[in-house]
Amino acid sequence: MKFGGTSVADAERLKRAARRIVAAREQGNRVVAVLSARGKTTDELVAAAEEISPTPDPREMDMLLSTGERISCALCAMAIHDLGHRAISLTGSQAGIVTDSSHTKARILEVRAERIEAALAEDMIVLVAGFQGVSNHSHDVTTLGRGGSDTTAVALAAAVGADVCEIYTDVSGVYSADPRIVSDARKLEAVSFEEMLEMAASGAKVLQLRSVEYARNHGVRIHCRSSFEDGPGTFVVGEQETMEHALITAVTHSTEEARVTLTGVRDEPGAAARIFEALSDANCNVDMIIQNEPLGEGREGAELSFTVPRDDLRLALDALEPLVEELGIGRIDDEPEMGKVSIVGAGMKSHPGVAAKVFGTLAGEGINIEMISTSPIKISCVIRADRVGDAVQALHSAFELGADAIQRERPIGEQSR
């Protein structure tokens, strides 16, 4: 069971989480719960660091930020004791979460769950501080990056062979589109790992991308559900479990994209590699890339466009600066106000014509598509940020994803669409 920051934000909510954990235990389950930092704790710690230093040392950032989840876990253990159960809180390090030493964005290398197993065997509820681990060589505190608690939960579920990894959050599951944009967006009963990966990568915020990857690689069933209401949420499971696929599962979006276009890149082997190496070294998350080969002798070099999260734009431009001369880049243009709309669905693999319908729908709304990228189960279009809402509504409606458009959901396993 994993509880996010809003689910443990104050004493009342934290006690509610404790009651849910105890209820699961009393149903006969052995329970490991992963907690995030409370409400705005992480933001406050980041602000404290910024007050001290404009460029805080990453190792020290990790030492600082990892305290938030420990506070949540210690408090929750106290609450569980008062409910008459035994509980023990563990830091990431105590829980055996061994990572590499990339501070502020460490990757889990191994989970040594002996201490968790021992506590479970002693009939204890185990609470683990999310978002953190210990580096394999230097034994320093590391953190897994924002949202890393999801990954902690999935990694522990895999390590202890849990039946399910329940992710409790302030929304009641995964929806066919953002309900704030699409009023008849429908809660999904189940999505496959692949769909969830595409959705997380294309803007759905309910689960962290890496946690879904980890779950897929280790076959961990995820159940995304609400901290504040009972009833099932959305299961994220292997494709074989999701029964027949709808053509399209969901429309996702992001309004936080920026595009960079380089013109006149020297047409020689390795130029693109140099560019994306430089961006990667600067920790820019490059999303879509499009390269046009030069059309003839008259054109000077290739044109290369890519998108990055808007927050990374400055970083990207700074990283490219030193390459202008080396690669003979003619011009660097940037467009900060971009967005992206995507449709995701495992069913589209066997249905041609989906792309045509997407393009037609957007054209019908007068929305210009600036870049396109596809995978077997996803089509993404980069468009102007201010048209994203219209695009999501139009696609959701065109593919009949709304609650009114198809029959109401039934419990998982009885799906028939």
Added chain:
Amino acid sequence: MKFGGTSVADAERLKRAARRIVAAREQGNRVVAVLSARGKTTDELVAAAEEISPTPDPREMDMLLSTGERISCALCAMAIHDLGHRAISLTGSQAGIVTDSSHTKARILEVRAERIEAALAEDMIVLVAGFQGVSNHSHDVTTLGRGGSDTTAVALAAAVGADVCEIYTDVSGVYSADPRIVSDARKLEAVSFEEMLEMAASGAKVLQLRSVEYARNHGVRIHCRSSFEDGPGTFVVGEQETMEHALITAVTHSTEEARVTLTGVRDEPGAAARIFEALSDANCNVDMIIQNEPLGEGREGAELSFTVPRDDLRLALDALEPLVEELGIGRIDDEPEMGKVSIVGAGMKSHPGVAAKVFGTLAGEGINIEMISTSPIKISCVIRADRVGDAVQALHSAFELGADAIQRERPIGEQSR
């Protein structure tokens, strides 16, 4: 160098501490700094726990409270980096502070300073989270009790063979009496470990008792000084270093005492042992004890009085309750509004007549002495709490401890009084 909570309370003060640490480094010293939690952080964490549970689990309390010092250290390391020096923050566990497993009041068993030594060898400034360690068997986070950061600092100073353990605080040293009560109280250049122990035990708050004990046992020179001004504070050193002793060094006091009197305690071997075992099991800090033997057949049993910190009074009465019948205790009286005034001075060992002067001085003020206890270098009198201020002033003046009464201080080593 150890910095208390007020010395790192906000960004400005924390940067000031960082500058002091860097200055010490730049003077050619290798520096280990121990930091407390910032300002009210510990109180806030305690409040958060109380919001969750009326009786928080001690292990979880330690997990919770230990975060405060880590935050201070991580932030200070960032500040030091910005000053152009390399620094590393370590938790108590990483610093090798191994304790027993008495949560919330653990004792240091051993300091394994290899990691600190390695960091110092790499020319780094080492910052250690005060007040905490790791338990020897279960590898849980432990805390050393309020003020435990002083003990952390002294223990590390001993482990690395430091020249001096500087304790930075919001007062500029140890005074001949509390300057808030005695206007001409004088800052002391040096006191011996034994004097400081008696002073800490009898109400001086500048250093935690255990840290002074640890310093004496390991021969660690302490320098108590102000975070906010330069200039020397007070050295706490071996008796041989303090030169000639003044007759009396300081007057200390406490207004937070309570007295418990048992009448009709059955006069049999082991009765007192049973009583103080029960109090010790309840974690009551018994200070003074006086027992009057029964005077004759007519008297039923002994009379026994003892004092405890006022906060422990309830605990003490509850602990005694089950013994009333077993030991035939006739009556239990308590007096919560007691105080204590003490004079401390290594010189009094060789000067009879000091006690007489104390009693005469208090009598002259019309202050009734309710209990007396003495050591070779201390005389303590329990009196009513509301007369403590008068008693301190009278004794300070009677023994001529004021700044006007004796020549002004000179640098340590040149003392001549």
